[in-house]
Amino acid sequence: MNSIRTEKLCAGYGSVRILHNVSLEVAAGETVVLLGTNGNGKSTLIKTIMGIVSPSSGRIVAEIDGREHDLVGMTTEEIVDLGIALVPEGRRLFPRLTVEENLLLGAYRPTARKRLKDNLTYCYEAFPRLNERRTQLAGTMSGGEQQMLALARALMSSPKILVVDEPSVGLSPLFVRRTIDMIAQLKDRYELTVLMAEQNFTQAIRIADKGYVIVHGEIAFHGENPEAMHRSDLIRQHYLGL
């Protein structure tokens, strides 16, 4: 089974430290939400996990198929090869390439290339809209469609752990709901372990098993189950406006 955890992770940009001793765990098969309002370090944590930002101290450990891997020091490509895929904030598609070309770029690593045909078939089954729009330029798809494409592209690397950075940004309430539902469906279908950064507590908690709240780069609250999250004063004040 596949899990990931950070231990006392510190990271930042240049001399500015953003993350302070962040310890968080996503156990095998769980969906964990990382809540945090703008600028509190969600993306920095995700980028550090993916090897895009180097931590100054602490550990990141992934267990994949029963083997532990220390991610600190590995390149992003190596991390993706292990089976950890990122759906980045703002989708980061190639707007002037077609839907299919964007999907193929999700499978550019040698390990993923071997399963390319099967994965492409799976993606088109899971996202019929993308199948209809194979040759449409990604930049001309609607925001909701682009988020589906970003999710599908991440699946092209045959991940075991999916890391999603704020999937709801810029989407209408209906598409936020659909996107969150889709993440839950993909998780079941591919038996994924999921870490998702979100600010939309109400939507995220529908599919999350547990969650963390990050404030100024520190874990300010950790709820072991949805009920504990709903009861948290921090969440009630900042995410539910109560």
Ligand SMILES: Nc1ncnc2c1ncn2[C@@H]1O[C@H](COP(=O)(O)OP(=O)(O)OP(=O)(O)O)[C@@H](O)[C@H]1O
């Ligand atoms: N490349 C960078 N160089 C310097 N500072 C950065 C860089 N990227 C982010 N920061 C700073 O790090 C802090 C945390 O930013 P981060 O993007 O991790 O927050 P976030 O929780 O993802 O916010 P949002 O919800 O707006 O996406 C912010 O103060 C931000 O200005």
Ligand SMILES: [Mg+2]
């Ligand atoms: Mg962010």
